[in-house]
Amino acid sequence: MNSDSIKISMQSQSIITIIPLQTAKLEAPCISLEIINILEWLKKTGKKSLIFYSRRGNARAWICADCGHYEKCPHCDIAFAYHTTPNKCLICHQCNNIAPFPVVCPHCHGSKINPVWVWIQQIEENLNKVFWENTKILRIDSDTKEKTEVLYRKVATSDIILTTHFWSTLIHPDIGAVIWLSFELNLSLPSYHIEEDIYNEISYFKKQHLPLYIQTYTPDHPLLREIMDGNIKSFLWYLSGERRDFLYPPFAELATIRVHDEQKKKVADIMGKLINKIGILKKKSTFFAFDTEIREKYGGEWQQKIILKDTDLSYIIQELQVEIVRNRSVTLEWN
Ligand SMILES: [Zn+2]
Ligand SMILES: [Zn+2]
Numbered sequence: 073m074n075s076d077s078i079k080i081s082m083q084s085q086s087i088i089t090i091i092p093l094q095t096a097k098l099e100a101p102c103i104s105l106e107i108i109n110i111l112e113w114l115k116k117t118g119k120k121s122l123i124f125y126s127r128r129g130n131a132r133a134w135i136c137a138d139c140g141h142y143e144k145c146p147h148c149d150i151a152f153a154y155h156t157t158p159n160k161c162l163i164c165h166q167c168n169n170i171a172p173f174p175v176v177c178p179h180c181h182g183s184k185i186n187p188v189w190v191w192i193q194q195i196e197e198n199l200n201k202v203f204w205e206n207t208k209i210l211r212i213d214s215d216t217k218e219k220t221e222v223l224y225r226k227v228a229t230s231d232i233i234l235t236t237h238f239w240s241t242l243i244h245p246d247i248g249a250v251i252w253l254s255f256e257l258n259l260s261l262p263s264y265h266i267e268e269d270i271y272n273e274i275s276y277f278k279k280q281h282l283p284l285y286i287q288t289y290t291p292d293h294p295l296l297r298e299i300m301d302g303n304i305k306s307f308l309w310y311l312s313g314e315r316r317d318f319l320y321p322p323f324a325e326l327a328t329i330r331v332h333d334e335q336k337k338k339v340a341d342i343m344g345k346l347i348n349k350i351g352i353l354k355k356k357s358t359f360f361a362f363d364t365e366i367r368e369k370y371g372g373e374w375q376q377k378i379i380l381k382d383t384d385l386s387y388i389i390q391e392l393q394v395e396i397v398r399n400r401s402v403t404l405e406w407n
Contacts, residue, residue, distance in 0.1 A: 087278050088300055091287045093140070093254075100198035101190045102253045102287070108202055110249060110285055115207060115231055119248025123234045125192050126257045133260040134162055134173075138182030140289020142260045145169050147359065149318040151260035165262040166379055167361035192236055195253065199232060207231045243280065250277050255288035255296065264320050267295055271307055274299050319359060321407050325385040329378040329392070333401040336374045339366050342401060343376050346392065350378065353391055358382040 096104035102125070114121050134154035135142045143152045145164035152162035152171060160173040177185050190198075196211045203209070210230035212223065227233055227244045252258065258270055277284050288296065298307040316323040331342045347362060354360050359381035369375045380388065389396075389406060396404050 087281065088274075088284045088286065090291045090296065090300075091285060092291045093287050093289045094138075096287065099202065100195075102195060103198055103202070104287060107251060107253070107285065107287065110251065111199075111203070111232060114248045115203075117248065118246070120227070120230065120244060120246045121232050121249055121251060122243070122247050123195075123232060123251045123253060124236075124258070125195050125234060125253045126236055126261060133257055134185075135256050135260055135289075136177035136180060136182060137184035138177060138289075139180040140256045141177055141179035142256060143171060143174070143178065145171075147318075147361075148264065149314060149320075150262045150264050150266070153262055166264070167359075168364055169361075192234065196234055199234070203232070209234060211235070212237065243282075247282065249283040249285060252284070252286045252288075255286050255293070256290065259293075259295070264315075264318075264326070267311060267314075270295065271299060275302075275304075278302065319381045319383070324381055324383050326407060327378075327380040327385050327389060328405040329380070329396070330375060330403045330405075331377070331401055332369065332373045332375040332403070334372055334374070336366055338401060339374045339376050342395070342399065343378075346378060346395060346402075349392065349395075350380070350388065353388050354380075355382065355387075358385070358388065 091104055091106050093104070096106060098104055099108055111121050133142065134152060143162055144150060145152055145167060147169055148164055148166040150164065150166055153165050154173075155161055155163050162171040162173060163169070164171075174185055176183055192211060192213050196209055199209055200207075208230045209232045210226050212233065212235040214236065216223070218226070224244070228246075233247075259266060263269070274284060286296070290296070294310060295307075298310055312323070315321070320326060329346065331339050331346070333339050333342075343362070343366075350360060359379070362378040363376045366374045366376045382388075385406065389404070392404075396402050
């Protein structure tokens with residue numbers, strides 16, 4: 073894309089432009105020549121760019137570098153996370169289902185299956201190499217601790233805002249375009265409502281009439297099609313099919329019980345009791361899964377969680393209510 077075609081697409085308010093990554097010329101990992109041109113054009117016209125890139129240091133998406141395919145947990149329909157220890161494997165962060173690490177891509181049979189995704193810090197470094205002169209890049213990720221007002225002031229004095237967050241509050245009047253470096257990375261975040269979050273975020277930018285550039289390996293993804301068409305009804309229809317098939321709200325109830333404490337043993341004791349009780353109470357139709365290990369959380373706490381799914385969970389939650397209310401180490405999320 074040369075700067076003329078960018079100009080035209082901006083003037084004609086063609087709000088969303090898809091940049092297919094298979095055919096794009098990459099200047100650095102995840103940074104295509106098209107994106108560089110857009111950033112340069114915005115800079116020239118005195119506008120800021122807002123770039124989303126969801127790979128934090130600890131996010132471990134597994135995506136085929138040839139076709140953008142990623143594996144989903146067959147029980148939960150959310151993306152598997154990639155783990156290297158103790159063995160290379162894919163783990164569902166919802167139900168702990170473990171799948172073998174693919175030898176070739178299950179979709180395109182390609183062999184570029186080792187994660188090649190870079191961290192946001194590397195994206196920042198690479199952008200700095202390209203825009204070495206008079207371009208201020210502001211990176212906002214989980215390391216950023218400033219309050220929104222402080223950040224907003226920093227946004228005001230930056231040219232490129234690079235962020236891991238879906239953060240519509242960062243919208244400054246001088247932002248000229250929003251860029252997603254990898255649609256798949258966002259899509260493969262392990263959350264059952266990720267597609268809805270993406271849809272909402274994009275709808276927000278569309279309402280603001282901000283041009284949106286999306287780099288993707290899957291330009292024909294049904295979610296992208298729905299987004300391009302802007303048909304909220306058909307999107308909800310698409311979503312509701314998946315939600316129904318995989319027992320998610322509003323078609324079923326989802327309960328997450330988290331047990332957390334500074335003492336690992338206390339977590340193990342409470343978990344043991346809860347697991348026993350649920351094992352006795354649960355119906356055949358109830359999906360029941362729990363973390364096999366106690367994980368260390370930030371702030372010196374240990375945590376282990378239980379997932380329950382069924383069309384009605386009230387019968388089981390009622391029985392567990394005593395443990396949940398009485399115990400400060402147990403929290404319940406139920407919807
Ligand atoms: Zn593939
Ligand atoms: Zn799962």
